[in-house]
Amino acid sequence: MSAVVQDLMPFIRPMRADDLSEVIEVEGDAYSHPWSEGIMQDCLRVGYSCWVCELGDRIVGHAVMSVAVGEAHLLNICVGPRWQGRGLGRRLLRRMLRIAGQRNADTMFLEVRAGNDGALWLYESEGFGEIGRRRGYYPAHNGREDAIVYAKALF
Numbered sequence: 001m002s003a004v005v006q007d008l009m010p011f012i013r014p015m016r017a018d019d020l021s022e023v024i025e026v027e028g029d030a031y032s033h034p035w036s037e038g039i040m041q042d043c044l045r046v047g048y049s050c051w052v053c054e055l056g057d058r059i060v061g062h063a064v065m066s067v068a069v070g071e072a073h074l075l076n077i078c079v080g081p082r083w084q085g086r087g088l089g090r091r092l093l094r095r096m097l098r099i100a101g102q103r104n105a106d107t108m109f110l111e112v113r114a115g116n117d118g119a120l121w122l123y124e125s126e127g128f129g130e131i132g133r134r135r136g137y138y139p140a141h142n143g144r145e146d147a148i149v150y151a152k153a154l155f
């Protein structure tokens with residue numbers, strides 16, 4: 001674990017509108033097809049559960065989830081490339097699972113690119129199981145990529 005992460009405690013808090021420029025920078029660094037600032041703004045506007053992970057005075061990750069009628073959908077979870085592999089993604093995911101449970105969701109669903117090995121490992125190690133596949137769901141550099149649909153029971 002890097003000295004920086006050891007010395008600084010990650011702090012997960014609700015996302016605010018004035019976080020958006022930093023969040024979008026992390027998003028753009030981490031994804032081949034990142035969300036735009038407009039999409040992230042819409043998530044805040046419609047009241048999705050939007051969170052950031054701070055390390056010291058910077059935002060290093062974020063997560064966006066919708067929770068309704070007993071279902072949580074994890075729409076985005078992201079850690080900036082410089083901060084990956086240090087346990088922050090797992091910490092963010094566990095927090096989202098806890099929040100979803102507190103809001104009476106009994107299942108969490110998410111979709112992940114079939115080739116996103118790091119994320120697949122993370123989800124499976126947290127007890128998610130594959131429940132389906134959407135063929136050619138995501139745009140990719142060379143055409144389209146499948147989405148794997150994962151679910152985890154929360155109770």
Ligand SMILES: CC(C)(COP(=O)(O)OP(=O)(O)OC[C@H]1O[C@@H](n2cnc3c(N)ncnc32)[C@H](O)[C@@H]1OP(=O)(O)O)[C@@H](O)C(=O)NCCC(=O)NCCS
Binds near residue numbers: 119122125
């Ligand atoms: C997926 C993501 C959120 C994981 O965050 P992270 O901070 O790197 O993850 P952690 O350090 O908490 O690692 C958790 C687990 O993920 C897996 N993992 C993470 N990166 C990995 C990699 N490059 N290769 C293989 N496994 C990896 C490991 O199982 C790891 O478990 P460990 O604790 O036993 O090592 C992060 O890599 C990311 O933001 N990626 C880009 C955006 C993205 O793809 N989001 C998911 C969309 S569905």
